[in-house]
Amino acid sequence: MQEDFIHYIWQHQYFDKTSLQTEAGEPVTVLRPGNRNADAGPDFLGARLQIGEVEWNGAVEIHLSASDWPRHQHQTDPKYDQVVLHVVHTADHAVRRTNGTLVPTLALASRIAPELLQRYQALLTVTPATLPCASFLPQVPTITRTMMVERALLERVEQKAASIEALHQQLGGDWEATTYHALMVAFGFQKNSEPLARLAKALPLSIVRRHRHDARQLEAVVFGQAGFLSETIETENDHYLAGLRNEYAFLAHKYNLAATALPTHAWNFLRLRPANFPTVRLAQLTALLHARPALFDALLTAADVLTLEQFFAAPLPEYWREHYRPGRAGKVAMLGRSSAQLLIINVVVPLRVAYARYVGQPELTESAVALLNQLPAERNHLTEPYEALRFSHRSAADSQGLLALGRNYCEPRQCLRCAIGSHVLRQNKVVQ
Structure with missing residues (x-):
């Protein structure tokens, strides 16, 4: 106990x-x-x-x-x-x-009541790979499940929004800079989120703003500051990269950037498909920064998911359409639809919720969360157990709620804080 x-x-x-x-x-x-x-x-x-x-x-x-x-x-x-x-x-x-x-x-x-204690112990003693309440779920009304998943979803969104709010405060209340930093981190898609967070600090938005309209200069400063323009055996005869290297050298001197540039070894390539290589993600990010000068306003005002997907679909710089790594040829596509949808989930929705809280307009929170209902459900090994137990799983709102339910309640065995676990225990409560 x-x-x-x-x-x-x-x-x-x-x-x-x-x-x-x-x-x-x-x-x-x-x-x-x-x-x-x-x-x-x-x-x-x-x-x-x-x-x-x-x-x-x-x-x-x-x-x-x-x-x-x-x-x-x-x-x-x-x-x-x-x-x-x-x-x-x-x-x-x-x-x-x-x-x-x-x-x-x-x-x-x-x-x-002994029955209450027995049910509590049963919830805590199931094998780690099993949902604690799995054997009791037939007794739990669908409405209780649905409400708990919705509650977990809102907690997850609020938690992400709180991170955006903290970032906004750190950046002196600049919403455009906040959006820039949040997008940089999200473009790492977990495996490279940490080095991209470092790159956002090493390459301030103020510098990006001055050169975002010149695609070549922007490309040079992004890839140079990320540490990918150093000459290697693979790139020594690459004239395009040599030109970017010269451009970056000028900009690095002008803005005193060299001391904060990332080393190449900071990036993760291991067990990633070429489409997910950090160099590919940087090319897609560079394309977005060049094509979309007002990030925050666009993400805040987009009417629906389709508009947001189109916003993220910026054409790549020519070199990176044919190279997935400096000096290595290979076809590279624009940011895919599924990746754009992940950015909507992890950046757009929490950004809108954070702004709604900042300006005191709760209706903006509702419209932000509503975007998740327009997105397809994520399906992976974390959501599979819930699908097998017939939890509703029709949209990203459902899958995000299920992910939060698993991470915050089921895995740490927080059944007493969960409406489903509470319902299971209430079947034999004694109140006099």
Whole structure:
């Protein structure tokens, strides 16, 4: 058993309250269990309880065993002096505040329905590769599943939006620069997100803006700063790259860029198909920066997914249509539709939500999330278990919700925070 189970039992009052009393024999009436405290200090604040003849307003602390109180040094911490009731599974120790007064203790071990505990343990003891609630799902209404997936989706979008907001603040409130940085990272498609984040810092938008209308200069400064213009055996006779190298040398000197240029070894090529090589992604990114001068405004105002897909479909520089790596010939296509859809999911939607929160217009959040319903569902090994259990999986809104459900609830076994897990446990709750 974990302590969060006792938190759950107390929060929802899923225990037998018949003749409820403290270990000292004082009758207890719960008038308000309090609110979960996410910060330091007692677990529940604002509780209202009647203990004996006295009505108390204060905090409730939760432990598996009462002896956890001194183990956690609460008897020396003034924050815990506000505790009016210590709720535990097992009362094995008398506990005191900093002034030596006893804290009333309520033990729940004999008041929790065995069926409730069995279901909780069943959720936690399934094999890691199995969804905890898989065997219980036939008992869970479809509406409960749907609402939980929607909740997980919104949490995922809000989390991504919070990262955009932090980036926006770091960049001095410049939404265009925020969009530039977010797109650079996203163009790494996980494998090369970290070096692209470094490149965004090493090549500020202010420099890109000055040269974005000159395709050759833009190409030179992007590939040069990324570390791909150094002469090698493969490129020593490549006159086009030699020209870019000269152009970059001039720009690097002008803007003092050489010290922050990335080394070639910073990039990941291993186990990537040529279409996903970082050089290909840089070519596609360069094409976008050259063809689309107002990134933020375009991504914010695009009416639908089709418009956004067309926005990302910028024609490649001529050299990179025929080379997937410097000096290595091979046909290269424009950014594919599936890649554009990933950029909509990972950049456009959270960017719009972050801006909606910034300007205080929640309707913009709704329209941003609605874009996910226009996109096809992602299908991979992470969503397959949910499809097998007949979760709705018709759009990217569904798949993003399922990914969040798996990562934030199922994998870490956070069943007590999940509406599905809560429904499973409620089948045998005891409330009197």
